[in-house]
Amino acid sequence: MKAAVVVFPGSNCDRDLAVAFEQAGFDVSMVWHKDSALPEGVDIVGVPGGFSYGDYLRCGAIAAQSPICKAVIEHAERGGYAIGVCNGFQILTETGVLPGALLRNAGLKYICRTVNLKVATADSVFTQGYNAGDVIGVPIAHHDGNYFADADTVKALQDQDRVAFTYEDNPNGSVADIAGILSDNRRVLGMMPHPERAADEGHGGTDGAAVFRALAGMVTAA
Amino acid sequence: MKARVHVMLKNGVLDPQGEAVRHALGALGFDKVEGVRQGKVIDLDLAEGATEADVTAMCEKLLANTVIESYSIEMQ
Numbered sequence: 001m002k003a004a005v006v007v008f009p010g011s012n013c014d015r016d017l018a019v020a021f022e023q024a025g026f027d028v029s030m031v032w033h034k035d036s037a038l039p040e041g042v043d044i045v046g047v048p049g050g051f052s053y054g055d056y057l058r059c060g061a062i063a064a065q066s067p068i069c070k071a072v073i074e075h076a077e078r079g080g081y082a083i084g085v086c087n088g089f090q091i092l093t094e095t096g097v098l099p100g101a102l103l104r105n106a107g108l109k110y111i112c113r114t115v116n117l118k119v120a121t122a123d124s125v126f127t128q129g130y131n132a133g134d135v136i137g138v139p140i141a142h143h144d145g146n147y148f149a150d151a152d153t154v155k156a157l158q159d160q161d162r163v164a165f166t167y168e169d170n171p172n173g174s175v176a177d178i179a180g181i182l183s184d185n186r187r188v189l190g191m192m193p194h195p196e197r198a199a200d201e202g203h204g205g206t207d208g209a210a211v212f213r214a215l216a217g218m219v220t221a222a
Numbered sequence: 223m224k225a226r227v228h229v230m231l232k233n234g235v236l237d238p239q240g241e242a243v244r245h246a247l248g249a250l251g252f253d254k255v256e257g258v259r260q261g262k263v264i265d266l267d268l269a270e271g272a273t274e275a276d277v278t279a280m281c282e283k284l285l286a287n288t289v290i291e292s293y294s295i296e297m298q
Contacts, residue, residue, distance in 0.1 A: 058287055065284060094287065101289040103231075108238050148235060148290055173236065 001026045001216060005046040006072065006088075008033045008063050013049035013085065013196065020196035021046060024212035036067040043219040044081040045072055047088030049141070049194060059102060059144045060090035069095055081219040082188045083126065083211075086142055089180070089190035098183055098190045099157070100149030102142075106173025110143040114205065116168035117179050117193055121161045124182050125218045126189040129210030135168060136207035138193040145192040147174035147181075157181055164189055223268040224298040225277045229286045230261035 003026040007014045018028045021044075029039045033052075038045060052063035063069060069091065076082055076097045084092040092098045105111060114137045119130040130136065149157070154176050157163050165180040172192075180191025195208025231237045237259050244258040264285055266277065277295050286293040 057284070061284065061287065093289070099289075101287055103236065103290060104238050106236065106238050108242055146236075146238075150289075173238070 001219070002039065002042050002221070003028045003044045003046060004031045004038050004042045005029075005048055006031050006033065006068050007048070008050065008052035008066065010052045010054055011048050011050035011087070013087075013194065014046075016194075016196045017046045017048045017085065020199040020209070020212045023199065023209070024216045026216070031068055033063065033066045033068050036071060038068075038071050038075055041221045042075070042080070043221050044083065044215060045075055047072065047082065047084035047091050049086030049088060052087055052091065055087075055144075058094070060087060060092075060094040063087075063091045064094035073097060076183065076188050079185060079187060080221070081125065081215075084188070084190040085194055085196060086140075086145075086192055089192055090144065092188065092190045097188055098181060099153050100147055100181070102144050102192070103146040103148050103173075104144050105142070105146050105171070107171075110141075111145070111171050112139070112141040113171075114139045114198070115171055115193065117165040118168055120163040120166050121182075123161060124164060124186045124189065125215055126182075126211050127164055127214070128218075129214035137198065137205050138195055138208050139197045140171065140193045141197075142172070142192055145172045145174065147172075147178045147192070149175060154178075160184070162186070165191055165193065223270060223272060225266045225268055225272075225274075226296040226298060227264040227266065227277065227281060227285055228261060228294045228296075229264065229281075229291050230259060230293075231290055232292050235290050 003021040166177040195211040198208035240258040
């Protein structure tokens with residue numbers, strides 16, 4: 001099982017994401033933003049949190065135009081698996097791989113704390129380790145985590161069971177309390193909370209580990 | 223040749239920064255402000271021969287995120 005974690009200038013959760021993949025049994029390669037191809041046979045791509053390119057222009061906007069992102073988009077279009085966390089979620093929306101956009105938090109403040117998430121669907125490789133309705137504690141750390149999509153898009157996400165996680169107590173103004181969503185083929189997950197920061201006893205909680213455990217053996221290269 | 227691009231959040235998209243500015247103006251006693259929207263101005267220095275269509279393409283591809291933002295272009 002092979003995972004690739006993309007590293008942008010300003011990424012700061014890349015190694016945490018790599019460790020979470022490794023603990024779930026993946027061989028992980030780190031891929032630099034200037035690379036134009038993913039390593040052969042990659043089963044899943046991780047787009048990590050951080051402040052890629054200083055979040056200039058808009059969060060994720062410059063990263064979405066980087067050479068490696070073209071390869072990530074092609075990987076997703078081939079039906080490949082990918083997970084984008086925090087800035088990674090922002091990047092995946094900027095590329096158009098996932099719908100919507102992340103706006104400044106409604107309260108304008110950067111928020112860094114553990115929040116309760118509800119697992120909205122267990123019907124994906126990422127969430128099958130939970131039961132729908134489970135409440136898990138996962139840290140958030142973002143200034144621009146306010147998920148926005150137009151009403152038709154939100155309805156489509158809900159009707160197609162593509163909302164992966166919702167906030168129990170909405171911290172940032174996200175429409176419909178959305179914390180994470182799936183692509184239409186359910187193989188790409190984007191979420192603002194950090195499951196990789198709740199994947200080891202040393203983190204103070206392990207509620208996020210099931211995301212990575214569930215991926216083991218379930219994802220295949222595309 | 224220059225172009226100026228204005229990028230604004232679309233109507234209907236909450237602008238928390240604009241709201242914060244409105245509150246601050248109210249606190250300073252400017253009580254006739256009913257709404258504030260905050261956006262960006264991007265000035266481009268362009269080579270001869272660049273057209274508005276080129277700038278439109280730049281806006282669509284990078285300068286604005288049309289999911290949440292609208293833009294207007296002034297060729298100068």
